Amino acid sequence: MPGVDVCVVGAGPVGLTLAIALRRLGLDVRVVDRAPAAKHEARALVVWPRAAEALEALGVAGTLARHGVELGEVTIHAGGRRLGALSTGWHRSAHSRPLNIEQHDIERLLCAELARLGTEVEWDSEVTDVKVHDDRAEFTVGRPGGSAESATAAWIVGCDGTGSVVRDRLGIPFRGRRRTGLQVVQGNAHADWPYGRHPGHGHIFLAPRRSLLVFPLPGGGFRFFCFRDDPDPTLTGPPTLGELRDLVADTARLPRLRLTPTDPPWLNRARFGDRVAARLRLGRGLLAGDAAHAWAPVGGHGMNVGMLGAHNLAWKLAAVHRGEADVRLLDTYDTEQRALAVRYIREMRCNFMELPLPPLGHHVFSATVPLALALRGFQRRLDWQLSDLGRHHRPSALSWQRAPAGLGRGRGPRAGDRMPDALVSTGHPGTGPVRLHTLLRYDTWTLLLLAGGPGGPGGGAVPESVHQSVREAVLERCARGPVPVRVLSVTPADAAEARLLGRPGELRLVRPDGHVGLVAPAGRTADLDAYLTALGPAPAPMSPSVSAE
Structure with a gap:
């Protein structure tokens, strides 16, 4: 054994x-x-928001947060001038900002x-x-x-x-x-420079053939992280503090820059492959x-x-x-x-904010950055991508979309998407709205039903009599296994929260890791039965996803 x-x-x-x-x-x-x-x-x-949500489900995100510092804004520079600032925390999550630790x-x-x-x-x-x-x-x-x-x-x-x-x-x-023409030179150091040290504020400096990221460390000092070309591939050892200082000073156009090592000191040079x-x-x-x-x-x-x-x-x-x-x-x-x-x-491979660009590419990209950062929509989209909150498993065999995906706002998460952390009420006396993620559990699947409350696009609230009959039917099916499933009835806190969760006439079976496994009409319990049967040890074949991009 x-x-x-x-x-x-x-x-x-x-x-x-x-x-x-x-x-x-x-x-x-x-x-x-x-x-x-x-x-x-x-x-x-850096721990990005979606990974922090995963750690919260395991009970350790709070501990890490107490020993780190949230990154709220990053200022972009090029050629000695400020191009703009990228802010974080645009999206709904208990961990909406990246954590430096x-x-x-x-x-x-x-x-x-x-x-x-x-x-x-x-x-x-x-x-x-x-x-x-x-x-x-x-x-x-x-x-x-x-x-x-x-x-x-x-x-x-x-x-x-x-x-x-x-x-x-x-x-x-x-x-x-192997990735050729790219090396990363990095180190931890205290900086005597004009930008001070503000917890939660980082910098990116762009220059031809290099990109420098500077983020505050929780214990003091900064992490200097420079992507650059690789003019001498024979250099394999860690950089000296002097080499790091010259690289930072040249990229940020700070000729009088002084760096002193942190305790303990750390300097690193690395090259990578994509595998x-x-x-x-x-x-x-x-x-x-x-x-x-x-x-x-x-x-x-x-x-x-x-x-x-x-x-x-x-x-x-x-x-x-x-x-x-x-x-x-x-x-x-x-x-x-x-x-x-x-x-x-x-x-x-298309992250031009960090990848070193040749002089012409650097010039063109730097000219577009101020225009892009001035757009609220661009800020939201970039924060969404960096946060990983939009990462999905739609093509997976575990993602069954049995209700029309719909278009625009209010369609709710599709099969394979992360379940949004909307504000909901559970109907218990004396309790107010809570974050949905606090109700999900890692040790069980959750069958989510929207009860009462404001309706979303495509239909109003489900009548209580219909909701109760659906709840009884799915409770009976979930009780027969094979995996543990709990049925959770929630009411969106308002119309905006309802749009995050989708149509009230649908059920969503949420995986233990917070991704939606099944989206189906609430009255069609046969879809739920088929999904749960496919999960079990019986040799029924998994259904392919019908969720199209």
């Missing part, structure tokens, strides 16, 4: 997020990492939460071999001094980075290529984080995409392990997460 339910290989942010999620779902988890102790390198810096602090806080849940990270433990069988995964753990342990788990998940041993032993190709594993699951072996996908840190979303993948994977793995769902549910993790990674790689 397997020794534990799941072995997570790698104690970075993704592995720790996955382990916490699995523990909260009641699985026995083992976490091993080849490092001798928790890391102290700065590395990733260094990766080593994230890992420290997540390790503490995992320990509170009863699992300690096993440091100095390197997985050297992996074999998967129909009923278990076998792996070998190397120890200091040359000792080795043979162990088993029902499942093994490689969160062990771009050089993943798990991926290599499973024989999964890591497809892609995605050919598959994220082989039997009882799975991949997540950088072991599954990696790209140049344009946009700063690599850690966030990995965390969202862990959030996607844990509830599916728990459902399959407990026999509630067919193993094909894990294949939807593979397709959804790989599609998400591929979209990021494609989009980040």
Whole structure:
């Protein structure tokens, strides 16, 4: 018999997020990492809103927020002049602004939460071999001094980075290529410069063949992050503080700039490739984080995409392990997460705010920035993209659109979309409107019915007698499993909130990770029955999505 339910290989942010999620779902988890102790390198810096929502569902977002600083505005500069400012927080979420917090602090806080849940990270433990069988995964753990342990788990998940041993032993190709002509020079430092230090305020400086991002650190000082061309690929070591200072001074046109190192000091030079594993699951072996996908840190979303993948994977793995769902549910993790990674790689290749441009391209782009930033619609769209709140799984086999998608405002989320965090009332005496996300739970599906309240486009409020009969019908169907489903009746707080949630004559089945699985007319419980049947361990084939772009 397997020794534990799941072995997570790698104690970075993704592995720790996955382990916490699995523990909260009641699985026995083992976490091993080849490092001798928790890391102290700065590395990733930003937690974007959608990843923060995922961490909130796991009970750790508040802890991270207390140790970070929200980024509210970023000023754009070029040629020594101010082009405009980009503001954040345009969209409805309890975490509407990005959070600046260094990766080593994230890992420290997540390790503490995992320990509170009863699992300690096993440091100095390197997985050297992996074999998967129909009923278990076998792996070998190397120890200091040359000792080795043979162990088993029902499942093994490689969160062990771009050089993943798990991926290599499973024989999964890591497809892609190196990104040429681009290097990232970065470091943490205190700056004596005319822009001061304002918590929540960052800067981007644009120049030919380079782009410099500067964000305040929670503990003081700044992270200087420069994308630049690669005139000398033989330079592989970290930059000196002098090299970083000259690069920042030249890009920002600050000849008298002085930088002093933070404590502890951190300087880094990196080059990257864009790669995605050919598959994220082989039997009882799975991949997540950088072991599954990696790209140049344009946009700063690599850690966030990995965390969202862990959030996607844990509830599916728990459902399959407990026999509630067919193993094909894990294949939807593979397709959804790989599609998400591929979209990021494609989009980040067009991120001209951060990618270094040649002189002519820089001149043209800099001329358009003030015009774009002056448009409210542009600010909203850019914030929507950066926040990841609009990321969806519409093409997934788990996304069934059985009601017309409709056009314009008021159609509500489609199958595969993130469920909006609208203000709703539950009808309990003495309670006011609450955020919908506080009512969703990670350990169960939620069948959402809109009861009473203001109507949206395409129809008014559902009469109470009709709503009650529908509620009774879906309660009866949900009680027969196979996965746990709770029925939640809510009333939108006002007409604006109703437009976020969609037509009152529809039901929406929300996945544990907050994405909509099924949209169907409220009276057609046969659609709900078919969806739940397809989830279960019976061999009924998954329905393809009918949601068109």
